[in-house]
Amino acid sequence: DGGITQSPKYLFRKEGQNVTLSCEQNLNHDAMYWYRQDPGQGLRLIYYSQIVNDFQKGDIAEGYSVSREKKESFPLTVTSAQKNPTAFYLCASSIAGPTSGYTFGSGTRLTVV
Amino acid sequence: SQQGEEDPQALSIQEGENATMNCSYKTSINNLQWYRQNSGRGLVHLILIRSNEREKHSGRLRVTLDTSKKSSSLLITASRAADTASYFCATAPNNNDMRFGAGTRLTVKP
Numbered sequence A: 001d002g003g004i005t006q007s008p009k010y011l012f013r014k015e016g017q018n019v020t021l022s023c024e025q026n027l028n029h030d031a032m033y034w035y036r037q038d039p040g041q042g043l044r045l046i047y048y049s050q051i052v053n054d055f056q057k058g059d060i061a062e063g064y065s066v067s068r069e070k071k072e073s074f075p076l077t078v079t080s081a082q083k084n085p086t087a088f089y090l091c092a093s094s095i096a097g098p099t100s101g102y103t104f105g106s107g108t109r110l111t112v113v
Numbered sequence B: 001s002q003q004g005e006e007d008p009q010a011l012s013i014q015e016g017e018n019a020t021m022n023c024s025y026k027t028s029i030n031n032l033q034w035y036r037q038n039s040g041r042g043l044v045h046l047i048l049i050r051s052n053e054r055e056k057h058s059g060r061l062r063v064t065l066d067t068s069k070k071s072s073s074l075l076i077t078a079s080r081a082a083d084t085a086s087y088f089c090a091t092a093p094n095n096n097d098m099r100f101g102a103g104t105r106l107t108v109k110p
Helices: none
Strands: A004-007 A010-013 A019-025 A031-037 A043-051 A054-057 A064-066 A076-078 A087-094 A108-112 B004-007 B010-014 B019-025 B031-037 B043-050 B055-058 B061-066 B071-076 B085-091 B104-109
Touching: A004 A087, A010 A019, A019 A031, A019 A087, A019 A108, A043 A064, B004 B085, B010 B019, B019 B031, B019 B085, B019 B104, B031 B061, B031 B071, B043 B055, B043 B061, B043 B071, B071 B085
Parallel strands: A010 A108, B010 B104
Antiparallel strands: A004 A019, A019 A076, A031 A043, A031 A087, A043 A054, A064 A076, A087 A108, B004 B019, B019 B071, B031 B043, B031 B085, B055 B061, B061 B071, B085 B104
């Protein structure tokens, strides 16, 4: 079955560490997105990529980095520069950007310990 | 920046009743989408309505769009306990990416 997989489901980070969240899709979608969700709030866009080897900053890119070396993969690194990283992170993909529906992964919950 | 705002923030109804959620947005759009999120899970795409459409149906869901008022509504008829979730509207202000509102948290009591 086609879908989008995020791993791990739960992740704990010590202060000062970088951590990488994985996002893989086998839907042959060109566009991929990372959103952050805080409790009781909507989604805020971190980064997006419309094509391999290209990505754009969203509204809250500071303290995060991404790469898009393969069509199927769009990993997100939460760096030590992100001062408040505890949140729920959602990855999504789309065949045609906002003109079509997004498919979401099941999310990664990151907690700073 | 958030593009859509849902209203109400929370809604509690009895099973069998209808649930109506509203969404207002700020800029012109070519489509508006509604998503559902169960607690602690990813979002699931429910329905997409294009700017030249006024109403769209999918099963027990009915979506309306009024571009002159920059607003949309999602109606869930004959609600079930399994409909308990958060519902988000989403629009694309720049055709590159989608922006989501804060959502309506729906509770359907059995």
